[in-house]
Amino acid sequence: QSVLTQSPSASETPGQRVTISCSGGTSNIGNNPVNWYQQFPGTAPKLLIHSNDQRPSGVPDRFSGSKSGTSASLAISGLHSEDEADYYCAAWDGGLNAYVFGTGTKVTVL
């Protein structure tokens, strides 16, 4: 059972904005940076956002991350059909001494 909770699914039409939330606690999101990963079916995940709001080289600026207290969010603006994928948040949990992933959110482009 994951300690980081995400809504199972999110959907929006092309060009719109979709926001994915990630809820945790003080031992993880509250005191450690949040990372986000994107995964297409049958492929390995890819880092999308690190350190709460930093985009690695090559990630479009349509993707943005934020954190407030014990929650974090990933926003995708100007949604493209190729953004249809699973998205996971993650953070180190100092109480568990473990890296914890969120439950994952499937984004569908209508």
Add this chain to the structure above:
Amino acid sequence: EVQLVESGGGLVPPGGSLRLSCAASGFTFNSHWMTWVRQAPGKGLEWVANINQNGSKIFYVDSVKGRFTISRDNVKNSLYLQMTSLRADDTAVYYCVRTIGGSSCLWGRGTLVSVSS
């Protein structure tokens, strides 16, 4: 080419053992924390274990403690996961990951471990 290539997966009976390997190339292996992450069929991602650059710091998820051992060989640029007392719920694709939470994060393609009689 910068890449991570996992190997060693396969079908193993419950209670059996398996050793996964991850060959790193194209970068300075001994400069990075390394991680194993797994994903059961149709399920989400689960962190398995971390090891720091020289192997002096190691962490495991509770469900594998005492059964799995992560290690690395910085001369061979390789990461390993020795798995013993395997159970059906260990069935997953196992990914090797460089610097899982940093800007230099890199994932391998994964290797499938199936535990079944």
